[in-house]
Amino acid sequence: MGQHNNAAPETFQGIGVSPGIAAGVPKWLRKEAAAVIERREIDSSEVAAEVNRFQAAVAETKRQIEQVRASVERDIGEEEAKVFDAHLSFLADPAYVGEIERKIQSERLNAEAACQDVTDQTREMLASLPNEYLQARADDIRDVGQRLVQCLMGGTGQTDVSGWDTHTILVADELMPSDLSALPKNVVGLITAKGSKTAHTAIMARTLGLPAVYGLGDAIHEISEDEAVILNGDAGTVVVHPMEEDVQAAMEAAARRGEELRRAREAAQQPAETTDGVRIDVFANIGGLQDLDAALANGADGVGLFRTEFLYLENDHWPTEEEQYEVYRKALEAFGTRPVVIRTLDIGGDKALPYAALPSEENPFLGLRAIRYCLQQVDVFRTQLRALLRASAHGTLWIMFPMVETLDELRAARKHLEECRQQLANEGYAMAEHIPVGIMVETPAAAVTADILAKEADFFSIGTNDLTQYTLAADRGNADVANLYQPSHPAVLRLIHQTCKAAQAAGIPVGMCGEFAGDPEFTELLVGLGLQELSMSASFIPSVKGKVKATERAAAARLADEVVKLSSPEEVRAYLQQR
Amino acid sequence: MVEKSITIQNKSGLHARPAALLVQEAGKHPCNIWVRKGDKEVDAKSILGIMSLAVACGDTITVKTDGQGEAEALAAIVQLIESGLGEA
Numbered sequence: 082m083g084q085h086n087n088a089a090p091e092t093f094q095g096i097g098v099s100p101g102i103a104a105g106v107p108k109w110l111r112k113e114a115a116a117v118i119e120r121r122e123i124d125s126s127e128v129a130a131e132v133n134r135f136q137a138a139v140a141e142t143k144r145q146i147e148q149v150r151a152s153v154e155r156d157i158g159e160e161e162a163k164v165f166d167a168h169l170s171f172l173a174d175p176a177y178v179g180e181i182e183r184k185i186q187s188e189r190l191n192a193e194a195a196c197q198d199v200t201d202q203t204r205e206m207l208a209s210l211p212n213e214y215l216q217a218r219a220d221d222i223r224d225v226g227q228r229l230v231q232c233l234m235g236g237t238g239q240t241d242v243s244g245w246d247t248h249t250i251l252v253a254d255e256l257m258p259s260d261l262s263a264l265p266k267n268v269v270g271l272i273t274a275k276g277s278k279t280a281h282t283a284i285m286a287r288t289l290g291l292p293a294v295y296g297l298g299d300a301i302h303e304i305s306e307d308e309a310v311i312l313n314g315d316a317g318t319v320v321v322h323p324m325e326e327d328v329q330a331a332m333e334a335a336a337r338r339g340e341e342l343r344r345a346r347e348a349a350q351q352p353a354e355t356t357d358g359v360r361i362d363v364f365a366n367i368g369g370l371q372d373l374d375a376a377l378a379n380g381a382d383g384v385g386l387f388r389t390e391f392l393y394l395e396n397d398h399w400p401t402e403e404e405q406y407e408v409y410r411k412a413l414e415a416f417g418t419r420p421v422v423i424r425t426l427d428i429g430g431d432k433a434l435p436y437a438a439l440p441s442e443e444n445p446f447l448g449l450r451a452i453r454y455c456l457q458q459v460d461v462f463r464t465q466l467r468a469l470l471r472a473s474a475h476g477t478l479w480i481m482f483p484m485v486e487t488l489d490e491l492r493a494a495r496k497h498l499e500e501c502r503q504q505l506a507n508e509g510y511a512m513a514e515h516i517p518v519g520i521m522v523e524t525p526a527a528a529v530t531a532d533i534l535a536k537e538a539d540f541f542s543i544g545t546n547d548l549t550q551y552t553l554a555a556d557r558g559n560a561d562v563a564n565l566y567q568p569s570h571p572a573v574l575r576l577i578h579q580t581c582k583a584a585q586a587a588g589i590p591v592g593m594c595g596e597f598a599g600d601p602e603f604t605e606l607l608v609g610l611g612l613q614e615l616s617m618s619a620s621f622i623p624s625v626k627g628k629v630k631a632t633e634r635a636a637a638a639r640l641a642d643e644v645v646k647l648s649s650p651e652e653v654r655a656y657l658q659q660r
Numbered sequence: 661m662v663e664k665s666i667t668i669q670n671k672s673g674l675h676a677r678p679a680a681l682l683v684q685e686a687g688k689h690p691c692n693i694w695v696r697k698g699d700k701e702v703d704a705k706s707i708l709g710i711m712s713l714a715v716a717c718g719d720t721i722t723v724k725t726d727g728q729g730e731a732e733a734l735a736a737i738v739q740l741i742e743s744g745l746g747e748a
Binding site for chain 2: 203218222441
């Protein structure tokens, strides 16, 4: 901890955007970044080379943002990841990228300075527009501009964290989503001058369990890197020049919180049963091998959703059978006899693969995605199926197909799987004898005809993110209609109920792997609706297991029967809170 | 060169997804395409350009195309706007 300089403790009020207490050594992010940008006139003979250098930086920035997008989607959530789509669209915009090139050429300005100028102009233009959505894009363009300049200056886009205290509190004028995408482990809290509870990074901080105080205003300049500060994310306060004993107390409070979390995790190592003895599997959603440790540490009974998209998004080529096999095998080995549900490629027009010419669609969510895409791109699909089958020898593999709506699709997918199995058997590979093959129920069509699909699917997993969006016809990324997007809407709850009943009648397991499954507020209701497995981000597992243990299945079922009769998500929430 | 004026009926104006769809459509055509609101004219292939017009519901804009396939481009864009830009 830093030196106390004898100044009296002072408390500043901000907005608590993520709960918890933290004490640590402040580290300013980007304090002098603007000052170090070089500005010079270039020679006419240098112009072409400078433009090339800029274009290379654009390509590199694009690659970085795509990676950040993939890792945010994996670690934090799909919605948070969508922020980066706006960033990518600016990198393809003639009014931005084209304008910077023009400035290099006509004003003979070096690329860094041209980039800074155009970024500032664009930012001001956006900030001045009479619409909140457009104003918010000003932050996006700044994030993109900063990355571009970093790339031009030979940066890697990674913050250099060497020499940071093991209890570091990140301080910034404003945080950007990409700042939090690869946060070092020694960061224990966040403080910003600007920003609010609804900022994307505030949502990310809450998901990461990182205490944060935003909106401290000019008082933030009272924070020096030489002296520890205490932040209280519940009260929204920051204490500078704290007394040594208060720092100690705050660190102890933070440690206690960590200890409670550790205990909950320990309790979560055991499977969770309801008070009337019904086992509910609590699984983890993972997006890559780096998530395995957190899944195991938090007590996942298995993996309910292994998103395989990262293999495709983080690569510059179609991942080979061998590359995929290695990844799947490691995940299966880590979980041993516990099931790992691997979802086949769920990609479509809304996610760009640099090496694949995906069609540009007017309605990507109603277009060629997921199983529809795979059934057309048979080579891509079969490469993945072969890798999965080979990996099946190393653990307990369940295969899940996304977006299946009809038996025909399921049959076609199964036929490919069977043919791959034959091929591999002829080639002498070992494979698991029996691999359950299930489907995601994520369209109203699949939910309504669940009784038909249940005849040929070995299991169901309800994907509430898409099911909600398709049922309520609302994109939660669109601020104007985001309030309509409510997985607790009775329309969605009835479809879930119906799907569970169909699965039970057919005697197949039914689980849920959307974000809804990880919200402890709804655990009892979900158990009551008939779900036998809930899969979520690893950090939610301990609290959901706690909820399961406090739930009586029979009472929950009665609750669910009542809740599906309510008329709105607000009524549903009020009804659940009354209990 | 051809042009046509059209009133934006989308509730949320030309922001976010509707703007992205318009730019996407413009990008499919080889000719030059501009959108004008009042005395400000922007490149329809630029999302920032379209955003800078801050077109709200009820505003009238003029779409202008010039070059190879200009008539088809104009028709396609007008049709897209009339169809509600994915919001209908």
